Amino acid sequence: MTNRPLALLNARLIDPAAGTETRGGLLIMNGVIADLGGAVTRDSVPAEAEIIDCAGDMVAPGLIDMRAFVGEPGAEHRETMASASAAAAAGGVTTMVAMPDTHPVVDDPAVVDFIKRRARDTARVRVLPSAAITKGLHGKEIAEIGLLLESGAVAFTDGLHSIRNAQVMRRAMTYGRDFDALIMHFAQDEDLAGSGVMNAGEFATRLGLGGIPVEAETIALDRDLRLVNMIKGRYHASLVSAAPSLEIIARAKDAGLKVTCATSINHLTLNENDIGAYRSFFKLSPPLRQETDRIAMVEALASGLIDVIVSDHNPQDVETKRLPFGEAAPGAIGLETILSAGLRLVHAGQVNLPRLLHALSTRPAEILGLPQGRLQKGAPADVIRFDPEEPYVLDPALLHSRSRNTPFDGARMEGKVKLTVVAGEVVWG
Amino acid sequence: MADTRSPIIFPHRHLLGIEALAAPDILHLLDMAEEAVALSRQVEKKRSILRGRTQINLFFENSTRTQASFEIAGKRLGADVMNMSVANSSVKKGETLIDTAVTLNAMRPDIIIVRHQESGAVDLLARKVDCSVVNAGDGSHEHPTQALLDALTIRRNKGRIEGLTVAICGDVAHSRVARSNMLLLAKLGARVRVVAPSTLLPAGIDRLGVEVHRNMRDGLRDADIVMMLRLQLERMSGAFVPSLREYARFYGLDEEKLAYAKPDALVMHPGPMNRGVEIDTAVADGPRSLITEQVEMGVAVRMAVLEALAQHLPN
Numbered sequence: 001m002t003n004r005p006l007a008l009l010n011a012r013l014i015d016p017a018a019g020t021e022t023r024g025g026l027l028i029m030n031g032v033i034a035d036l037g038g039a040v041t042r043d044s045v046p047a048e049a050e051i052i053d054c055a056g057d058m059v060a061p062g063l064i065d066m067r068a069f070v071g072e073p074g075a076e077h078r079e080t081m082a083s084a085s086a087a088a089a090a091g092g093v094t095t096m097v098a099m100p101d102t103h104p105v106v107d108d109p110a111v112v113d114f115i116k117r118r119a120r121d122t123a124r125v126r127v128l129p130s131a132a133i134t135k136g137l138h139g140k141e142i143a144e145i146g147l148l149l150e151s152g153a154v155a156f157t158d159g160l161h162s163i164r165n166a167q168v169m170r171r172a173m174t175y176g177r178d179f180d181a182l183i184m185h186f187a188q189d190e191d192l193a194g195s196g197v198m199n200a201g202e203f204a205t206r207l208g209l210g211g212i213p214v215e216a217e218t219i220a221l222d223r224d225l226r227l228v229n230m231i232k233g234r235y236h237a238s239l240v241s242a243a244p245s246l247e248i249i250a251r252a253k254d255a256g257l258k259v260t261c262a263t264s265i266n267h268l269t270l271n272e273n274d275i276g277a278y279r280s281f282f283k284l285s286p287p288l289r290q291e292t293d294r295i296a297m298v299e300a301l302a303s304g305l306i307d308v309i310v311s312d313h314n315p316q317d318v319e320t321k322r323l324p325f326g327e328a329a330p331g332a333i334g335l336e337t338i339l340s341a342g343l344r345l346v347h348a349g350q351v352n353l354p355r356l357l358h359a360l361s362t363r364p365a366e367i368l369g370l371p372q373g374r375l376q377k378g379a380p381a382d383v384i385r386f387d388p389e390e391p392y393v394l395d396p397a398l399l400h401s402r403s404r405n406t407p408f409d410g411a412r413m414e415g416k417v418k419l420t421v422v423a424g425e426v427v428w429g
Numbered sequence: 430m431a432d433t434r435s436p437i438i439f440p441h442r443h444l445l446g447i448e449a450l451a452a453p454d455i456l457h458l459l460d461m462a463e464e465a466v467a468l469s470r471q472v473e474k475k476r477s478i479l480r481g482r483t484q485i486n487l488f489f490e491n492s493t494r495t496q497a498s499f500e501i502a503g504k505r506l507g508a509d510v511m512n513m514s515v516a517n518s519s520v521k522k523g524e525t526l527i528d529t530a531v532t533l534n535a536m537r538p539d540i541i542i543v544r545h546q547e548s549g550a551v552d553l554l555a556r557k558v559d560c561s562v563v564n565a566g567d568g569s570h571e572h573p574t575q576a577l578l579d580a581l582t583i584r585r586n587k588g589r590i591e592g593l594t595v596a597i598c599g600d601v602a603h604s605r606v607a608r609s610n611m612l613l614l615a616k617l618g619a620r621v622r623v624v625a626p627s628t629l630l631p632a633g634i635d636r637l638g639v640e641v642h643r644n645m646r647d648g649l650r651d652a653d654i655v656m657m658l659r660l661q662l663e664r665m666s667g668a669f670v671p672s673l674r675e676y677a678r679f680y681g682l683d684e685e686k687l688a689y690a691k692p693d694a695l696v697m698h699p700g701p702m703n704r705g706v707e708i709d710t711a712v713a714d715g716p717r718s719l720i721t722e723q724v725e726m727g728v729a730v731r732m733a734v735l736e737a738l739a740q741h742l743p744n
Contacts, residue, residue, distance in 0.1 A: 200632045201632050201633045202632070202633030202636045202637070203633070204631070204632065204633075205631035205632055205633045205634060205637065206608075206637070207548055207549065207570060208548035208549075208567070208568050208569035208570030208571070208605060208608060209548050209549075209568075209569070209570075210569075211631075211632050213632070277549070277552055278548070278549030278552055278553065318525075319525065322525060322527050323525060323526060323527075323553075324526060324545065324547030324548070324549055324550035324553055324568075325547065325548065325549045326547040326548060326549070326568065327547055
């Protein structure tokens with residue numbers, strides 16, 4: 001942590017927690033936001049402060065990504081803590097929740113500890129470990145929820161895996177409730193999903209590919225939320241993709257359950273037609289759905305029904321992606337493009353900027369119980385500066401991730417992160 | 430062949446599917462195939478259009494019939510044909526399809542014929558090589574030469590394709606033959622029906638421009654052509670249909686069900702047949718069966734395809 005104060009001047013300060021936009025400056029001292037607003041000017045800040053003139057760019061809380069697959073330990077050829085955090089910093093993500101789908105699986109306090117140490121030693125942004133709900137992600141035996149919490153796990157999830165057995169899920173929720181553990185579950189009925197590789201429907205039929213019906217998601221989600229109603233624990237749907245899932249979430253929220261949900265940046269900006277001629281970079285789990293589903297996701301984001309946007313960052317290399325579509329691994333990288341892609345919705349007039357940033361920072365912070373996600377005196381100085389208008393064409397070669405599997409390869413983007421600050425230190429820009 | 434015909438150039442470097450072909454392309458290939466039929470019935474069958482050319486048959490899925498058909502077609506046109514046995518190759522040792530493609534490409538073949546168990550795999554391979562690629566079947570996606578040979582068989586027996594009612598019966602969900610035939614027959618103006626239990630119909634089939642039927646009586650009514658599909662054995666016992674005998678009872682083509690179709694309706698099957706399952710022996714070997722003729726037309730159509738693609742090969 002640097003001792004030298006940092007002043008971001010001449011900015012448009014967006015506080016998604018308060019829903020405000022203010023012209024002014026932001027002063028960072030000792031890793032926290034010391035002051036902000038119109039009164040923070042070149043004359044008001046300490047003489048020794050490093051000054052950055054933001055030239056009218058936006059300054060907002062750093063983004064908090066609740067679903068990122070890192071690759072360390074076990075798949076460092078795809079991504080390390082260092083490379084993932086470099087991508088995160090360049091994308092404006094100041095905190096990421098690392099998924100437990102590693103080798104070994106994060107189902108043991110020693111692995112949580114390993115991740116925390118690797119993050120401390122090699123990562124530029126904050127990395128919060130999540131831990132497995134079930135040992136080995138096998139969906140059979142509950143992991144050591146209490147010990148994992150003590151060692152620093154922020155939430156429990158089986159990552160890419162969905163728990164098939166309702167009794168196991170029920171016990172995990174019941175046991176987890178005693179620790180007020182946050183269960184983050186990817187709801188997908190594995191039997192219905194079967195050998196499907198994309199959204200079921202006309203397009204899959206034309207391509208001759210096996211389909212995953214929307215019901216694979218809604219049935220599993222409905223089961224989970226009925227269990228939540230029975231148990232009353234904290235539950236976060238890790239990633240929903242289909243319009244009918246939103247009705248199920250709305251019902252649970254209306255009933256007063258402690259339920260939140262996320263969708264991915266991909267499901268907000270792409271649809272199944274983007275797969276085109278078997279492009280495996282668009283093979284995701286859950287699969288990209290129809291345009292009507294995407295529109296429903298965007299509307300639910302605008303209304304606040306969808307709490308959170310995740311990158312669902314999942315680095316895959318040549319060996320796992322440059323294969324026939326059916327054999328390729330699902331997943332796309334996303335840490336570095338999450339804001340640019342999200343701004344597409346703002347430029348299209350579908351979501352306003354504070355709302356977008358709320359789902360990318362304030363709301364995840366609330367769910368995880370973090371002090372970040374707001375521009376406030378005394379809050380941790382995790383902030384970003386970005387120009388929402390700056391156009392660029394995405395060149396995968398310039399990305400910081402070790403893997404190149406971006407669905408935005410060659411896409412025209414509008415809006416770029418120019419500065420990322422974590423705990424008062426500049427980590428990008 | 431080429432010297433006597435008007436100089437139409439086939440506008441594609443590869444044949445990856447019926448989807449990319451326009452009706453005139455298809456008719457052009459059928460016309461060329463007619464000449465190949467005549468040639469194949471002569472004592473002297475050899476031509477030199479592909480002399481000096483190398484054709485590789487790269488089959489990731491075993492197929493005696495299709496591979497033999499492509500091999501004979503290539504040899505009749507004078508090509509050096511090499512059959513690559515994937516079971517013994519590094520592909521089984523984990524080499525990716527793209528690495529295989531790049532390796533084969535370096536051996537400078539002129540045409541590669543590919544069959545692969547994954548939909549889209551042939552398309553992927555075609556992007557990585559400099560030569561022409563023919564799709565000999567990819568997953569549940571397309572099998573264009575099968576649809577072409579079926580069309581040729583129909584046209585030779587019925588004199589036309591436009592206006593005919595063709596019923597495609599059986600495992601439509603997993604069938605590349607069904608997909609290619611639906612596309613081709615629709616492009617040439619036939620009325621296409623699919624007939625299958627709902628578990629063997631893919632999602633969204635009703636939006637593909639075909640009539641959908643769930644029983645043979647309605648599906649075969651007034652049909653000119655009854656095209657049966659092979660049911661893979663692993664799909665017969667409980668997964669998609671309850672049992673083999675139940676499937677045979679409701680969806681197997683026998684004389685009784687064939688009577689629903691027009692009196693002069695003809696029967697087709699891409700082979701190999703499960704006799705007594707999707708087709709009864711009396712029908713398969715009966716006077717209305719075109720099944721053996723389909724095999725003959727297979728060689729002719731593949732010769733036509735190879736010749737058409739040869740127009741794009743560098744001299």
